[in-house]
Each structure stands twice: as C-alpha cells, then as structure tokens.
Amino acid sequence: MNLAGYAISDAIALPERTDYGIGVIGCGGIVNYAHLPAYRRAGFRVVACYDQHPDAAQRTAKEHGIPQVATSIAEVLDNPEVDIVDIAVTPWAQAAIARDALAAGKHVLCQKPLADTYASAVHLVELAHARNLKLAVNQQMRWDAGIAVAKQLIDQGAVGIPADSRIETSIRTPWHMWPWMANSPRLEIMYHSIHYQDALRYLCGDPVAVSSLHARWPGQPEAGETRTLTTFIYDDDRRVAIDVNHHNWSEDAYARFRLLGNEGIIEGTLGLLYDYPTGRVDTLRYASRTAPSVWHEAALSTWWIPDAFVGPMASLMTAVQTGGEPLTSGRDNLGTLQTVFAAYRSAAEGRVVPLAEITAAAS
Structure with a gap:
C-alpha cells in the first residue's frame, strides 16, 4: 500500500x-x-x-x-x-x-x-x-493499525522530528467488566494509558522525565484515578502529551492521536475505543509541510481486537x-514501566520525575 x-x-x-x-x-x-x-x-x-x-x-x-x-x-x-x-x-x-x-x-x-x-x-x-x-x-497497541502505520511513516522520514505528539481520549469506559480493576487504587495509567505510554515511546523515543496530573470524576465508583494528563519530557525539542478521561457521558466521545513534526503531520483515531470491545477500524491521514492542505487517507483494514493481538x-x-x-x-518494557511509575510519583509529589529516579530505586 x-x-x-x-x-x-x-x-x-x-x-x-x-x-x-x-x-x-x-x-x-x-x-x-x-x-x-x-x-x-x-x-x-x-x-x-x-x-x-x-x-x-x-x-x-x-x-x-x-x-x-x-x-x-x-x-x-x-x-x-x-x-x-x-x-x-x-x-x-x-x-x-x-x-x-x-x-x-x-x-x-x-x-x-x-x-x-x-x-x-x-x-x-x-x-x-x-x-x-x-x-x-x-x-x-504497537500493532494496532493506526499506530503501526504511523511508525512506518515516521521511520521513512514523513514527519521529520515528531516534535509535538499526543494521544487524547475522552470516552466512557466499562470498568464494570473488570471488577478487580475498578477496585484498584492505581487504575487509569496502570491498566489503560500504559498502552499509550508504550506506543508513544515506540513512536517518539524514550523521554528523560515525566510529569503527570491525576483526578477522579465526581461520584465515580472506581477506586483509582480515571482522568490523567501526562507529559513526556525529552532532552531535545520533542514533547509528548497524553490526555485521558474515562467518564465522558456525552455523545461527543473521541479517541485520537496526532504526531506533528517539522516535515509532516499524522492524525488518526483509535477505533476500538468508540465501541469497546467491538470497536471499528482506525483512521489515519497524513499531510506534508510542503502541501499542508492535501490530506492523504490510509485505507486501514485490521482491528485492534483481535488482529493486533x-x-x-x-x-x-x-x-x-x-x-x-x-x-x-521484557527488557524494552522496562522503559514503559519507568514512565508509568514516574507518572504515579509525579502525581503524588506534584513535580517532574526523572526516569533515572525509578531505575535507581531498583538498583
């Protein structure tokens, strides 16, 4: 293709x-x-x-x-x-x-x-x-169609440096499907946004520090956080943001990603999250800096569930x-876990947490 x-x-x-x-x-x-x-x-x-x-x-x-x-x-x-x-x-x-x-x-x-x-x-x-x-x-999620194709485009230089990358989801998550999860004091990042953090490491590289804010929804039955705003901090011009809300009761739910580089932009949607667990096929479109008004739509055909598994x-x-x-x-996944545990420490202590703190604590 x-x-x-x-x-x-x-x-x-x-x-x-x-x-x-x-x-x-x-x-x-x-x-x-x-x-x-x-x-x-x-x-x-x-x-x-x-x-x-x-x-x-x-x-x-x-x-x-x-x-x-x-x-x-x-x-x-x-x-x-x-x-x-x-x-x-x-x-x-x-x-x-x-x-x-x-x-x-x-x-x-x-x-x-x-x-x-x-x-x-x-x-x-x-x-x-x-x-x-x-x-x-x-x-x-690395094999989910939108993420997999975005990685291919990045690797071929289509966006240049992915300087401004983000995943934004505002959805209604059926936590009742997993009662043990709903009762966990660590919820959203540990069991959901861990996918986003792993995918964005895959697309954009490893950050040096993480900042994260966590919140609940008024009256929510779940024990842990269900709204988070997490930033990956790099030692260069790259930045990553992950903004998530699991209590969007409205009809305006969305799950989207955007990778804006100095040479091009990728935008897409995460189809699974529009009707979990059935979902739909992702979307992805691309435009170059030289022709920013000309969007190229990818004809994606595989699904997160079950294909990406x-x-x-x-x-x-x-x-x-x-x-x-x-x-x-497992070794690569240590990098994802560093961002996860740094996010929880950041939210608890109200500060930016270098990933080196997480690795040092385990040595």
Missing part, C-alpha cells in the same frame, strides 16, 4: 515457523474475545489451557478447540508440547507464574503491567536472560527462531 509516496501496510508479519505449542494460563474474557481469535486467524497452535475456575477452562477449550484442559498450572508447565506460556491472570498473580514458567524452560508472554513494582519487573527480565529464554509483554505472539515466536528480542520484550 502507498500513501503519499511512502510504503505502508497494516498487515502483521508472521514468523517462518508458527507451530510452537502455546499454553494459556487464565481463561477470562480478554483471552476468549482477543487472544484466542487472533491466534486462530494467524494459525497458531494452542495446546493447553488452565483457569482457577475449571468451568471457564472447559468452556474456553470447547469454544476454541484446545486439546488439553489442565487441572493445575504445573500441568501446563509439565506438558512437553508447550513451548510458550501465555499468562493472562490478575497482575498480582502474574509474576509468580512467570517465574515458574521460566524455571520450567518455557518462553513467556505476559500481560501489561509486567509487574506491580519496577524491581519485580527487572527480576523477571534478568531471570529470562539467565535462562536464555524469551520474555515478552502483550503491549499489542497476533503481533506480540508473532514477535515472540520470531525471537525464539532468530535468537533476537521480541519487539515488546
């Missing part, structure tokens, strides 16, 4: 070999409407599943044709057909399962956040490295084959 002379594609690249055995631990909603439909489309082989609620595992296995319903996590890890463990459990349970999976010699795909402390995340990364295993994090698993499989690192490796 061509856009204003630049080669773009929202197709997700698959590895040469796709028959690695996948064992899924956790059979909740997101696994059933995102992970497993994506894996089926890609031709991935899921060989086992487990859930702490046996009925959930049985239903998932029946719906998605999974041959083994394990009665314990150990049973999944002992299965010689399982090469990769896809962990999809509550965050406080994830780290221990990941450690056990790595100890069993399995490659691991974790969900975000990788861990609830930076030190715990570093430990998982070091453990995977010591065992020569691959650890990836399911930051699948192919990306992290495909990237992990590629890393297993080549000996390289997944795009969203």
Whole structure:
C-alpha cells in the first residue's frame, strides 16, 4: 500500500515457523474475545489451557478447540508440547507464574503491567536472560493499525522530528467488566494509558522525565484515578502529551492521536475505543509541510481486537527462531514501566520525575 509516496501496510508479519505449542494460563474474557481469535486467524497452535475456575477452562477449550484442559498450572508447565506460556491472570498473580514458567524452560508472554513494582519487573527480565529464554509483554497497541502505520511513516522520514505528539481520549469506559480493576487504587495509567505510554515511546523515543496530573470524576465508583494528563519530557525539542478521561457521558466521545513534526503531520483515531470491545477500524491521514492542505487517507483494514493481538505472539515466536528480542520484550518494557511509575510519583509529589529516579530505586 502507498500513501503519499511512502510504503505502508497494516498487515502483521508472521514468523517462518508458527507451530510452537502455546499454553494459556487464565481463561477470562480478554483471552476468549482477543487472544484466542487472533491466534486462530494467524494459525497458531494452542495446546493447553488452565483457569482457577475449571468451568471457564472447559468452556474456553470447547469454544476454541484446545486439546488439553489442565487441572493445575504445573500441568501446563509439565506438558512437553508447550513451548510458550501465555499468562493472562490478575497482575498480582502474574509474576509468580512467570517465574515458574521460566524455571520450567518455557518462553513467556505476559500481560501489561509486567509487574506491580519496577524491581519485580527487572527480576523477571534478568531471570529470562539467565535462562536464555524469551520474555515478552502483550503491549499489542504497537500493532494496532493506526499506530503501526504511523511508525512506518515516521521511520521513512514523513514527519521529520515528531516534535509535538499526543494521544487524547475522552470516552466512557466499562470498568464494570473488570471488577478487580475498578477496585484498584492505581487504575487509569496502570491498566489503560500504559498502552499509550508504550506506543508513544515506540513512536517518539524514550523521554528523560515525566510529569503527570491525576483526578477522579465526581461520584465515580472506581477506586483509582480515571482522568490523567501526562507529559513526556525529552532532552531535545520533542514533547509528548497524553490526555485521558474515562467518564465522558456525552455523545461527543473521541479517541485520537496526532504526531506533528517539522516535515509532516499524522492524525488518526483509535477505533476500538468508540465501541469497546467491538470497536471499528482506525483512521489515519497524513499531510506534508510542503502541501499542508492535501490530506492523504490510509485505507486501514485490521482491528485492534483481535488482529493486533497476533503481533506480540508473532514477535515472540520470531525471537525464539532468530535468537533476537521480541519487539515488546521484557527488557524494552522496562522503559514503559519507568514512565508509568514516574507518572504515579509525579502525581503524588506534584513535580517532574526523572526516569533515572525509578531505575535507581531498583538498583
């Protein structure tokens, strides 16, 4: 596909070999409407599943044709057909399962956040490295069509330096779908804007500091913050802003991104957030500085759910084959977690927080 002379594609690249055995631990909603439909489309082989609620595992296995319903996590890890463990459990349970999976010699795909402390995340990364295993994090927004194509345009120089980049969402989020999440004292950034912070790191590079303001909505039932305004600060002319509200009751909801550089501009919408979890296809348009009134529209065709969920698993499989690192490796994800924990410290202490503070605390 061509856009204003630049080669773009929202197709997700698959590895040469796709028959690695996948064992899924956790059979909740997101696994059933995102992970497993994506894996089926890609031709991935899921060989086992487990859930702490046996009925959930049985239903998932029946719906998605999974041959083994394990009665314990150990049973999944002992299965010689399982090469990769896809962990999809509550965050406080994830780290221990990941450690056990790595100890069993399995490659691991974790969900975000990788861990609830930076030190715990570093430990998982070091453990995977010591065992020569691959650890990836399911930051699948990087494969969402609008973000993926924006990255391709940036890499080809279409915008020049992305000096003013932002994601702005004002939506009504159905937190009731995840009661444990709604009860978390850390909510919006830890479980939602972590995607934006990861995507903007991917598009614009790593900041040196973060500033963040957090607020609630009047009378909200959720325990944690549901409105945030976060800024990435760089050591040059780049700036990133993320402005989020999850309590927009009006009909004027929006979820959009804009990347303004010294040579061009990219604008788009995040289709998933207009009707979660069904969503719609993203939009993206581009204009150059030399012809600012001429907009070029990309004909995007893939969806965040389920299509983008192919990306992290495909990237992990590629890393297993080549000996390289997944795009969203655990080590890379430490950079995203630095921005997350810096944002919470910034909001709590009312100041700009250098990322070096977060890394120093874990050393």
